[in-house]
Each structure stands twice: as C-alpha cells, then as structure tokens.
Amino acid sequence: MNPDSGDGQSPPQRPSVGRAVHYVSHGTPVREDGTQAYTAQCRAAVVTAVDPAPDAGPGDVFVSLAVLNPTGLFFDQFVLQDEDDHAGGTWHFPERV
Numbered sequence: 815m816n817p818d819s820g821d822g823q824s825p826p827q828r829p830s831v832g833r834a835v836h837y838v839s840h841g842t843p844v845r846e847d848g849t850q851a852y853t854a855q856c857r858a859a860v861v862t863a864v865d866p867a868p869d870a871g872p873g874d875v876f877v878s879l880a881v882l883n884p885t886g887l888f889f890d891q892f893v894l895q896d897e898d899d900h901a902g903g904t905w906h907f908p909e910r911v
C-alpha cells in the first residue's frame with residue numbers, strides 16, 4: 815500500500831513527551847431541551863508523561879497532560895486516547911484543518 819496515498823491506513827501515531835495534542839473538556843450536563851450551557855471543546859494540551867495506566871487494556875494509550883485552557887492550566891494523569899468519538903475527558907491528535 816502506498817504510504818503517500820492518504821488513504822488513512824498509515825501506522826498510528828504514538829504520543830511522546832512534549833508533544834502538543836488536544837484534550838476534550840467536559841461539557842456541562844445536557845438540559846431537558848437538549849441544549850448545554852457549555853459543550854465539550856478541544857483544548858490545547860502538552861504531553862507531560864506517557865505512562866502505562868494501572869488498568870490499561872490492550873490498545874489503550876494513556877498520557878499525562880498539561881491542558882492549556884483559555885482561563886488557566888489544568889493537569890491530569892492517565893488520560894485515555896479517543897481518536898474516534900472525542901469524548902469529554904479524553905485526548906486525541908489535533909485534527910487536520
């Protein structure tokens with residue numbers, strides 16, 4: 815398979831310390847009408863450690879992050895990678911724009 819074909823089949827990227835990634839903030843609870851005061855948002859984050867989590871399953875990739883929110887820093891450990899759903903409280907590599 816041609817690695818330059820852009821078919822999305824290239825090997826998965828691995829996180830490394832100092833790398834910039836995205837952390838997905840937790841949105842506020844969904845109201846009865848389906849709206850949220852704050853929705854989940856991508857935030858800039860720097861990988862501070864690549865640690866095997868105590869309860870990691872096969873294929874799970876956990877990192878520690880320094881999250882750069884617009885209003886302050888936030889640190890977290892054992893954050894799970896989620897490239898597909900971008901669920902709140904997970905990280906992923908920055909989207910190509």
Ligand SMILES: [Zn+2]
Pocket residue numbers: 836856857906907908909
């Ligand atoms: Zn993102």
